[in-house]
Amino acid sequence: MEGGLTVQNMASEQREIERLFPDLHPPLARQAAVIEADRCLNCFDAPCTGACPTHIDVPRFIKKIASGNLRGAALSLLDANVLAGSCSRVCPVAVLCEGACVMHRHHQRPIEIARLQRHAMDSFHASGGTLPSKSMEERTGRIACVGAGPASLAAAAELRQRGFQVTVFEKRPLPGGLNTYGIAEYKLRATDSLSEIEWIAELGVEFRYGVDIEGDIGVEGNGAVSLADLERDFDFVFVGVGLGAMHRLGVPGGDHPGVVDALQFIEDYKLGAITAVRGRVVVVGAGNTAIDAANAARRLGASEVRIVYRRTEECMSAFDFEYEHAKQEGVQFQWWTQLVAVHASETAVEWVECMTTKTDSQGRLTVVEGSNFRIPCELVIPALGQSPLLELLAKLRDVQVENGRVVVDRETGQTSNRRYFAGGDCVNGGREVVDAVADGKRAGMAIAKLLEVAYVA
C-alpha cells in the first residue's frame, strides 16, 4: 500500500513523526483567542485583507471571534478561502497579512492573524461544521479539474458550491498536492490536509485518483485519460497541475541513491517512510523547501545539517523568518559554496566535493579555481526548485505557455483556449498555497459566470 495514509489508519510511524514535529505555532486557547482578537483595531479597508491573495476579510472574522461568534468567523473565512484551515498553518504570514498589520507602525506586535484563523477553523470543524453550499439548485454544467492541489480544490469547491458537476483528476493516490505531500509537518500535518479535502468531497465533488492525464498508464489501473476525453465529457477544464519534478543535481555522483531531492525527502518522512536520519546531511540550495528539508533532517536525528549555497544570505530565496527558524533548529549555512561532485562508496554517500564561489566585477558568479574542499556527509538533499510540466502543458490545445507557465487572464484564470482555465504553480511559477487558492477561486467564479450565462441563453 503505497503511502497508505488516511485520516483513520494512522500508523505508529505517523505518531512518531507527530512527536518529532509538534505544531510550530500551537493553537490558541479560547480565552487567549478572544484577548488577541480584542487587540485587533478593526481597521477600515484593512491592509491585512489587502495583502491576502484570497482577500480574507481579516477584521471581520477576528471581531466575530471577539464577539463569540465562532461559527460566523469560520464561515466568513471559508467564503474567501476554502482552504482557510491549511492556509492558517502554512501561509508565510510575515510577508502577507501579519506583515501588513498596522500594529508594526504602532510599535506593537502584529495581531496573530494566522493563529486566530486556525482557532476559528479548528473550532468550526470540531463542532461538526461542513462547507456551506451557495446554491440549492443542481446544475448541469460539468467541469474537470486536473490535479488535486490547492488551485484545483478551490476551483472545484467554488463550482460545486454553486451546484455544478465537478470531477477532480489526480495522478497520485492522495489529494492535496503539496499541501498533503510537501509541507513541513510542524506546519501542516498530512492528516489535516486530508480532512480539509474530505469536506470538499462531501460537497459532492468527485475525486478520481491514480489518473494520469495524457500519461502512459494510470496508477492503480484507472487508466490514462486523454485531454480529448476531458474536452468531450466536460464543458470546461481547469488546469491546476502545479510543477513537476525537482531539478536534478547535475554533478558527478548526483544520481546516487544517497541523493534524495527535498520534496521526496519531505514526502517520505510525512508519510512515515522515514522516521529517522543518521549522520550528516548536506542540503543544496537556500529556498524555503531547502529549509523545510534541513529542519526535518535535524528533527529526524541528523547529527549535522549544512545548507550549502552559491551565494550569500542576501540572495537566498527563503523568507527571513524561515532562515531564522533554521538557525534555531541548528542548521548550519555555508555561503559561497558550489557542490561539484558527490563521492560515494558502493553503498553510501561519503562526502561531497565543493568549490568556493565569488562574484566577478560584473556581478557574475564564478568558482574559485583550486578551491575544492570536502564536506563529509551521508545524505545529500538537493533543493533546487521544481521544473514545469512542459510536456503536459504543450499538449493543452491552443493554450499559450510562456517560460514554462500557462498564460492566463489574471482576473479569471482563462487561458487562450476559452474552455481551459488554469491557476496555481503552473501559472505563477511556484508561489504559496494561498496564491493557488486565490487563482482557483477566481477561475471557479469565472467559469460559473460563463455557465450561468449559457443557461440564460
Next chain:
Amino acid sequence: MLRSAPNLAVNFAGIQSPNPFWLASAPPTNSGEQVMRAFDAGWGGAVWKTIGEPVTNVSSRYSSIDGKGQRMMGFSNIELISDRPLEVNLREIAEVKRRFPMHAVIVSLMVESKREAWHRIVQQAEDAGADGLELNFGCPHGMNERGMGSAVGQVPEYTEMITAWVKEKARTPVIVKLTPNISDIRVIARAAKRGGADALAAINTISSITSIDLDTFIPRPNVGGRSSHGGYCGPAVKPIALNMVEQVMSDRESTLPISGIGGVAEWRDAAEFMLLGAGTVQVCTAAMHYGYRIVEDMIDGLTNWMSEKGFSSIEEFRGRSLAKVTEWKHLDLNYKVVARIDEAKCIGCGLCYTACWDGAHQCIHLDRVTGPVDGPVEMHAKPATIEEASRRSLTVTPIAKLDPPAARDHGPFATPLARIPRVDETECVGCNLCSLVCPVEECITMIEVDTGLKPETWDERSRATVEGSTC
C-alpha cells in the same frame, strides 16, 4: 528654596483624615481585621460596612462586565448590609479606633424608619468611637424593599426627616449618602441639607441588571435560577458620578462638603472628583479587584501631581473645575476646533475615516495621493467604493526569486500616503470623534482655528433675536 511635599491631610466636615482616600462602605470594610489591614496599607479612612439589624445574604452576590482587555469595568452586587452581629461590629469599631486614633472611622448606618431606632444606632456607633456617621439612603437592592436604603433616599421628605432625627442625637458629623436612582439628585441633596446634614456622599450604586447568561437565560448574578436588581459601580459609572457631584456642588441649596464615590480606581479619578468639589473620595470596586495595596499609588500619584501643579494642599485645587462647567446655552458658538492628523504618527488604520463617514460629518478623506493635499478637493470616495476597489485588487505572495525588487514609493512617512487620511478643515465641525477613535496617542489633535467672530452664546443670540423681533 525647596518646596515642602504637598500635604494630603483633610478636614472633612470636621472629620480629620491623614489623606482623602477612604474605603467605601462595602465588603472591604466588613470587619475590624480588614479595616486595620487597610489602614496599614495607607488608607486614610474607612466607612464601615453598613450596620443595622443583621441580615441574611444570598449566594451568589456579584456580577460584572468586562471592557476589552479589562476585567470588571462595571461591577454589580446584591449583597445587603452587614450580616454580622451588631455587637461584634461595635466591638471591632472600638478596637480599630483604639489602634488607629488618627485615621477616620465613619460608620454607615441603616435601620428601620423609626426615630428611636435611629437614635439608638447613632448612640451605639458614637459610643464605639465613630468619627462620623454615614446614613445609607442609597442601597438600591433588597434593603429598599424593606423601606430602607434608596426607599428613603428617593423621597425628599423621608430623607429630611430621618436626617433630622439623626442630628437630634449625633455628636459627630453626619454624612448623607445619596442614591443616583432618582431624576434630579439635587432634590434629595437639598432635603438632606434642610435636615441638618453636615456632609454628603455621592453616589451610591446604580440600579442595574448586569448581563444575562445566553445559555440558561438567567441574569447575573444567579441565585438558584433567578436574579435581582443589583447595585452597579466600578470604572464604568465614574462619568455619572462626576456629573452628580458637580450638580450638587454647583447648587447653593445642596452644597455641603461632599465625599466623591463612583469608579474611583486611581489618583486621577480622585483628582477629578476633587476638582469638582469633593473633599474626600471613597473607593470600593478597585479595592475589591486588586486589594488594599492600590492606595499606595493613589497617594503617590496625587502627591506627585500636586507637586507638579504647585498645590500644597487639597483645598488649593478643590472645586477648581466647577466654574468651568456651565449650561450649554452659555457655551461660545463661535469657538471652533478642527482635527489635524499628524502624518508621521498615523499608522493607517482608517478608523478616523470610517468613523467620520458613518458617525460624523463625512469630512475625512482618503485622497492623499490622487488629489491635492491642501485646498478644496472633491474626491470624496465613499467607504463602499474604496472597499470595492480593494476587493477587486489582485495580490500575490511576494516571492524574492519571482518578483523583481520593486521600488516601493511609500511617500515621506512610515505609512503609505494613500492610507493617511486628510481632514477637510472647511467641512470639519470639530466634533472630536476622530481623535477619540484614533488608537495612536496625539496623532489626531483638535486645533483651535480663529473664526474671526466675537464670542457669542446661544443665550445671547436668542435674547438678541427676541429683542430684535420686538423692536
